[in-house]
Amino acid sequence: MSTVHVENMTKHYGAVHALDGLDLDVAAGTVYGFLGPNGAGKTTTLRILTGLARPTSGKAQVAGVDVLRAGNALPRKIGHLPEEPAFYTWMTPLEFLDYLGRLYGLSTSARKSRSKELLALVRMEDVSKRRIGGFSRGMRQRLGVAAALIHHPEVLFLDEPASALDPAGRKEVLDLIENLRGQATVVMSTHILADVERVCDVVGIIAKGKMLVQSPRETLLERYAVPAFEVEADDRPALANWGESLKRLPWVTSVTSQNGTLRILVKDVKTAKAALLVGAVGAGLVLNRYEEIRPSLEDVFLQLVGSESIS
Amino acid sequence: MNFITVFRKEMLEQGRTYRFLIVAAVFVAFGLSSPALAKFTPELLKAIPGVPGGIQAFFPTPTVADAVGQYIKNMSQFGVLLALLMTMGVVVQEKERGTAAFFLTRPVSRTTFLLAKFASMTVAFVVSLAVAALGCWYYTYILFEPIAWGPFLALNGLMLVVFLVYMALSLLGSTIARSNGIAVGLAFLSLIVIGGIGALPTIGDYFPGRLFSWGASLVLKGTDTAWPALWISLGIILAALLAACLVFRRQEV
Numbered sequence: 158m159s160t161v162h163v164e165n166m167t168k169h170y171g172a173v174h175a176l177d178g179l180d181l182d183v184a185a186g187t188v189y190g191f192l193g194p195n196g197a198g199k200t201t202t203l204r205i206l207t208g209l210a211r212p213t214s215g216k217a218q219v220a221g222v223d224v225l226r227a228g229n230a231l232p233r234k235i236g237h238l239p240e241e242p243a244f245y246t247w248m249t250p251l252e253f254l255d256y257l258g259r260l261y262g263l264s265t266s267a268r269k270s271r272s273k274e275l276l277a278l279v280r281m282e283d284v285s286k287r288r289i290g291g292f293s294r295g296m297r298q299r300l301g302v303a304a305a306l307i308h309h310p311e312v313l314f315l316d317e318p319a320s321a322l323d324p325a326g327r328k329e330v331l332d333l334i335e336n337l338r339g340q341a342t343v344v345m346s347t348h349i350l351a352d353v354e355r356v357c358d359v360v361g362i363i364a365k366g367k368m369l370v371q372s373p374r375e376t377l378l379e380r381y382a383v384p385a386f387e388v389e390a391d392d393r394p395a396l397a398n399w400g401e402s403l404k405r406l407p408w409v410t411s412v413t414s415q416n417g418t419l420r421i422l423v424k425d426v427k428t429a430k431a432a433l434l435v436g437a438v439g440a441g442l443v444l445n446r447y448e449e450i451r452p453s454l455e456d457v458f459l460q461l462v463g464s465e466s467i468s
Numbered sequence: 469m470n471f472i473t474v475f476r477k478e479m480l481e482q483g484r485t486y487r488f489l490i491v492a493a494v495f496v497a498f499g500l501s502s503p504a505l506a507k508f509t510p511e512l513l514k515a516i517p518g519v520p521g522g523i524q525a526f527f528p529t530p531t532v533a534d535a536v537g538q539y540i541k542n543m544s545q546f547g548v549l550l551a552l553l554m555t556m557g558v559v560v561q562e563k564e565r566g567t568a569a570f571f572l573t574r575p576v577s578r579t580t581f582l583l584a585k586f587a588s589m590t591v592a593f594v595v596s597l598a599v600a601a602l603g604c605w606y607y608t609y610i611l612f613e614p615i616a617w618g619p620f621l622a623l624n625g626l627m628l629v630v631f632l633v634y635m636a637l638s639l640l641g642s643t644i645a646r647s648n649g650i651a652v653g654l655a656f657l658s659l660i661v662i663g664g665i666g667a668l669p670t671i672g673d674y675f676p677g678r679l680f681s682w683g684a685s686l687v688l689k690g691t692d693t694a695w696p697a698l699w700i701s702l703g704i705i706l707a708a709l710l711a712a713c714l715v716f717r718r719q720e721v
Contacts, residue, residue: 207573210720229575237573243566245477247484259473260574304570 159218160185160312160342161206166215168201168366175201176212177366183312183359188338190357190374191346192454194462198366199346200240203314206344207237220311220342233261236310236341240317242301246290250281250300253289254307261308275303279333295326302333306341313337315345319352331356350455360454364462374454381457384426386433389418389446399440408432420450471580478588491550492596498546499600502539503607506530532615535608536623536687543600543627544680548659551593551631555638556655558585559716560645568721578716586639586709593631597624615687623683629701633676634658636708643712643719662704676701 161183168176176198183189193199204210206219208231217224220234244253251272258268276282279299284292289300298318305313318334319327335356337343347353353360354374361371370377390396400412400419408429410422423429430449437444482488510527513519559582562568572578601624608615634655641654666675678697685692 204569204720209569209572229577232573232575235573237570239566239569241566243570245481245567247481256473256477257574260470260576262575 158185159183160187160220161189161344162216162218163202163206164216166202166205166217167213168198168205168210169213174366176205176215179215179363179366180368181361181371183342183344185342186339187359188334188343188345188357190353190360191344191363192348192350192353192360192458193346193363194348197348197363199348199363200316201366202363203237203316203344203346207235207314208232233308234311236305236308236313238298238301238305238313238315238318240320242297242304244289244297244300246288248289249286250276250289250303251285253300254303257304257307263308271307275306278306278336279303280329295322295329298322298326298330299333302330306337310341312342312344315343317347318345320347320349327352350453350458354454362458362461369461377457378451378454381460384423384429385450386421386423386429387418387446387448387450388421388433388437388442388444390437390442390444391417392442393417395440395442399437399442402440403436406432418446470576471584474576474580474584475587478584479591482588482592487554488592488596491554491592492599494546494550495543495596495600496603498542499539499603500607502542502604503535503611506534506538507611530612532608532612533688535604535612536615536684539604540623540627540680540684543597544630544677547593547597547627547631548634548663551634552638552655552659554592555589555635556642556651557648558589559639559642559712560648560651563646563721564648572721579713582639582643582712582716583709586635589635589639590632593628593635597628597631619686619689622686626679626683626686626698629698629705630676630679633662633701633704633708636705636712637662640708640712640715643716673697674700676704 159182161181163179163181166176166179166181167174179198179202181191181202191199191202201210205212206217206224208224208227211225219227219231222230222234224231248256254272254275255268258271263271272285273282276285279302281296281299281303284296289297292300298321302315302318305315315334319330322330331352334343334345338358345353345357357374359371360374360377362369372380388396396417396419397414400414400421403409403412403419403421408423408425410424412422413420421429421433426449434447437447479488507530510530514527559568562571568581572581601620605615605617605620637658638651638655641658642651645651645654662676666672666677672678673694674696676697678694679701682692682694682697684690
């Protein structure tokens with residue numbers, strides 16, 4: 158049963174088709190990675206699913222609520238973190254979460270305990286009484302996550318939650334999302350492949366307003382896997398010569414060299430496994446590393462979307 | 469839905485961002501200074517060195533009418549200006565900053581979002597105007613003679629209606645606009661249109677500006693009335709609020 162279901166959705170801004178017959182299904186309890194290059198239609202989709210925009214045509218349901226006829230039912234089911242969460246800068250985090258709690262009809266004691274719990278979750282207890290106006294981007298993002306969770310939403314929509322953060326901030330936010338697994342259905346839009354690989358169970362890849370593929374991450378990696386091996390050695394000239402000789406073999410697709418490492422894409426994994434190590438030893442190489450590379454989501458993404466689309 | 473919660477937030481915001489204080493300070497300043505200006509301006513003019521004694525006889529002795537006239541003149545200019553300035557950015561700035569989008573995915577209807585803003589601004593103007601009126605009445609009593617409470621209250625009520633007209637129109641402009649600049653333009657366009665047509669003979673009798681002279685007449689025991697202008701003003705307020713709600717409900721933020 159899908160918690161989020163989108164069917165043949167279009168959104169036109171004049172001549173621009175932001176969404177062009179989008180289909181999307183997210184199962185309950187999943188952390189869904191909504192992946193696509195900038196301008197693919199990710200934010201537009203999330204804006205429609207959260208009731209901020211209306212589609213030109215198509216159907217959308219979130220947690221059993223028809224988004225187009227939702228009224229007040231939708232906000233109680235969903236949490237939303239925009240790409241750049243905006244706050245009333247004159248408020249403190251505690252006041253802000255209390256205000257949101259009031260909007261969701263929480264009692265005074267529930268607001269107090271939930272605010273405390275969430276501020277601890279996003280590690281902001283020490284700044285809970287400071288004005289939001291002076292907060293960094295990372296702090297605002299973390300507060301945004303807390304704000305999205307105040308009412309225990311069934312579905313959480315996160316728009317590029319970690320894109321603009323430094324590595325430490327990114328790790329914190331991704332850890333938070335990981336911890337939500339099982340508590341809510343999470344739909345996370347991003348163009349950062351590593352983030353999706355780290356936290357998402359299911360991946361949907363969108364480009365030019367259309368869903369190219371959606372599938373569990375592992376299935377996707379298997380289906381679009383490009384078998385590859387990496388070989389690392391100190392003797393770079395010998396490594397390069399061996400790499401050149403590999404290019405002539407029929408079971409080798411391509412060989413690239415970078416910083417003393419050869420990346421060898423192959424057509425036949427079995428043959429490669431049997432021949433590569435033997436060949437390296439035969440070429441007189443002393444290996445630092447020999448590894449069968451698991452294809453990355455980036456490989457899949459590039460196959461589907463094309464490298465020119467990534468900005 | 470959630471009107472009280474959002475209204476409370478708006479009131480708190482007015483306090484924290486000093487908007488309430490600014491409105492109150494301007495109103496109170498003009499409320500207190502108007503009778504004093506009316507009383508002492510001729511005195512000050514007479515005191516200018518070198519003014520021939522004969523000329524001094526032409527300076528009229530100030531009366532309650534001068535105090536009330538000064539009050540209405542100040543309020544009609546600065547009250548209207550404040551009504552526009554304080555309201556023109558309230559919606560468009562939230563759209564530009566992204567706070568509107570962040571809150572409209574919460575259980576807050578768009579109508580509540582707008583009406584809570586209008587209600588909180590109204591409270592700020594009512595309280596400020598009440599304090600200003602009290603100050604004006606007291607100074608007029610000290611410097612001239614007491615004004616009858618009823619008509620003076622009616623004058624302030626009518627002035628409030630005019631301010632609300634401009635606040636409602638400015639709120640509509642702020643709702644329609646996609647940028648702050650356009651909101652400013654629409655607010656001042658409303659001032660030019662309402663003020664401009666209101667200055668014309670005959671048709672001006674049906675416009676909000678006419679309420680100032682009706683108020684003055686009430687205080688100075690005149691017989692002048694302007695009921696059509698009052699109904700039309702109330703109609704403009706309701707129509708502008710309704711239009712703002714309808715526009716905002718269809719708008720993508």
